[in-house]
Every structure is written in structure tokens, then in C-alpha cells.
Amino acid sequence: MIRTKILGTGSYLPPKVVTNADFEHLIDTTDQWIIDRTGIKERRIAEKGTWLSDIAIEASRSAIEMAKIDPKEIDLLILTTSTPDQPLPPTAIRVQERLGLKNGAAFDLQATCSGWLYGAALADQCIKTGFCRHALIIGAEIMTGVVDYSDRSTCILFGDGAGAVVLGRSEDESGFYSHHLYTAGQFMDVVEIAGPGVINPNTHENLEAKLHFVKMKGKELFKEAIPRLVSSSREALEVNHLTIEDISLYIPHQANLRIIEAVARRLSIPMEKVFINLDRVGNTGSASLPIAIDEINRQNNLKKGDWLLLATIGAGLTYGASVIKW
Numbered sequence: 001m002i003r004t005k006i007l008g009t010g011s012y013l014p015p016k017v018v019t020n021a022d023f024e025h026l027i028d029t030t031d032q033w034i035i036d037r038t039g040i041k042e043r044r045i046a047e048k049g050t051w052l053s054d055i056a057i058e059a060s061r062s063a064i065e066m067a068k069i070d071p072k073e074i075d076l077l078i079l080t081t082s083t084p085d086q087p088l089p090p091t092a093i094r095v096q097e098r099l100g101l102k103n104g105a106a107f108d109l110q111a112t113c114s115g116w117l118y119g120a121a122l123a124d125q126c127i128k129t130g131f132c133r134h135a136l137i138i139g140a141e142i143m144t145g146v147v148d149y150s151d152r153s154t155c156i157l158f159g160d161g162a163g164a165v166v167l168g169r170s171e172d173e174s175g176f177y178s179h180h181l182y183t184a185g186q187f188m189d190v191v192e193i194a195g196p197g198v199i200n201p202n203t204h205e206n207l208e209a210k211l212h213f214v215k216m217k218g219k220e221l222f223k224e225a226i227p228r229l230v231s232s233s234r235e236a237l238e239v240n241h242l243t244i245e246d247i248s249l250y251i252p253h254q255a256n257l258r259i260i261e262a263v264a265r266r267l268s269i270p271m272e273k274v275f276i277n278l279d280r281v282g283n284t285g286s287a288s289l290p291i292a293i294d295e296i297n298r299q300n301n302l303k304k305g306d307w308l309l310l311a312t313i314g315a316g317l318t319y320g321a322s323v324i325k326w
Helices: 031-038 052-067 091-099 112-128 204-208 218-239 257-267 285-298
Strands: 004-012 017-019 042-044 076-080 105-109 134-142 160-169 175-183 247-252 307-314 318-325
Touching: 004 052, 004 112, 004 285, 031 257, 042 160, 052 091, 052 134, 052 160, 052 285, 076 091, 076 112, 091 105, 105 112, 112 134, 112 160, 112 175, 112 285, 112 307, 112 318, 134 285, 160 285, 175 218, 218 247, 218 257, 218 307, 218 318, 247 257, 247 285, 285 307
Parallel strands: 076 105, 076 134, 247 307
Antiparallel strands: 004 160, 004 175, 017 042, 134 160, 175 318, 307 318
């Protein structure tokens, strides 16, 4: 059976660090209040004037260098983001041009925080069917550009960053084994940026109403996220005839430590097997999973044959899980 494997990983985090203590001067909050409710201690913030394509390119260059392939061999580029440089053309095209990729397709994919896993699943199928040979899948966000810094329920959560992975055909049993992706559209208003768009045009009234900032129904999201992460993770295990004991590392979307801990309890996964970097980077949206994978990879924490279980949840609600054999 043809499989798709990870050939190289890369990530980029802006150098500017904003701690919980910094928020104490902006809003009614404390360091401990934020830690207790989210698990976040600090996050990275892109400097003013930084484009989404800038950080996507930094992560991509690192991934391509690790993959040891000529950039011209990449014939599919998928950029997953909720914060593009501009509405059109797709930011992926600017990234493709600046990286010097001369072959194949490049486009943006918007599935919110689940975007990178959706993009990886799509690229996996493209490689398996022969549509392309090498794919560059990027998750990148400048979430701090769409948060309201007077809303303590959201502004404390997000950070900026980018992660990228180069995919190609596997020569052995390593690679992606399955993907299990879902959408629960009845919850589309749980997390949203309502404008500007066709429904809510770019008017003075809509700007004053702050429709261009992310809004979140936190309690409802918490309630719905846990069972969906659990169900998709269990399905991924069952399809591949794996147990929790077989999994070397569980890599969930880094949204909220309380959600991650609750999912781990329901799946009976010991926290030593759960990857966490949320405390240092916050919620980086669609960049969350590829940043995590790159960090794990570069710390040499994986050995050949390790089973990884990835899980994600995002606005929509989009959610799902994938299994990788390293």
C-alpha cells in the first residue's frame, strides 16, 4: 500500500513574548486567573507590519531544508490559515512565488484551527493517487490581528506562529495511516469573526460593533470540544486496531489545557504521553499541530515505528484525528 510520510518539518515563532503579567496592565485579569482557566503562561506576538506570508515562508524554508529536496520538486502547496495577507489572491501564491516553487498548484484552505490536519489529509490523498509527488502543508496564523484586547475572554488565548511539513511517498511502513475529519455546522456561531464579508460589509457601524474581531462562546465550545476530540480519537485508534498502550504520543490542538486534560482522562491516556506547548505559545490556530510536530521532531523525541495520534478542534465546528507511524 502506498503511504505518505513526513520528510521534513519546520516552524517559526515571532521573537516577541507577551506574558500573562503583561495583560494585567491591559485588562482586569491576573497571571493565575489565566493559568487556571487556560494553562497559558505566555504567547508569541508578531511585530506590526509582519505579513502572514512572512512567517509561513520562515517555517517552510526550515521544513524544505530538513526534507533535503529541491524546492522545485514540490508540486503542491496548501496554506491553511484564518488570517491571510488579504482576501485575494490566496496567500499561498505569494508564499509559492517567494520560495521559488515553480511547479504545481498552490492555494489556501480555511478550516480554522483544524485547517492543517484537513490540509494534510488532502495532500495525503493527492500523493497516494499520483496527483503530486511532494506537498508542502503550512499552518500559519497572526491571530493577534483579529483579537479585541478589551475582551479578556479571547485576547489572552491566542498567539502567532507558523508550522510547515513536507510530505512525500513512504518507502516503508511509516506515514499516515488514516484520517477522520468531521464538521458540526450547528455550532457555526460558537467561534466566529462575523465581518467584514458579504453578510456584514465593511461599514463604519460594523467596525464600531467590532465584528472584525474573534468572538467565542467559551462554555459552549468547552462542552462540545471534549466529546468530539474523544470520539474522533477513538475512531482513529479502532480503525487501525490500536490501543492507547500502542500510542507513543498524543498530539492535540493546543487550545486549552483543561480541554486537553479532560480528553486525556476520557481516553485513559497518561499525561506523560500528551504533548503540551500551550503554556509557551498559546493557541496558534491552524499552526498549532505543525508547530508541535516540528518541536517534537527537532528534540529527537521520536523513534522509528512510534505511533502518533493527532487530534484537532476548531470553529465550525471542525474536528478530527489522524494516525501516523513514524
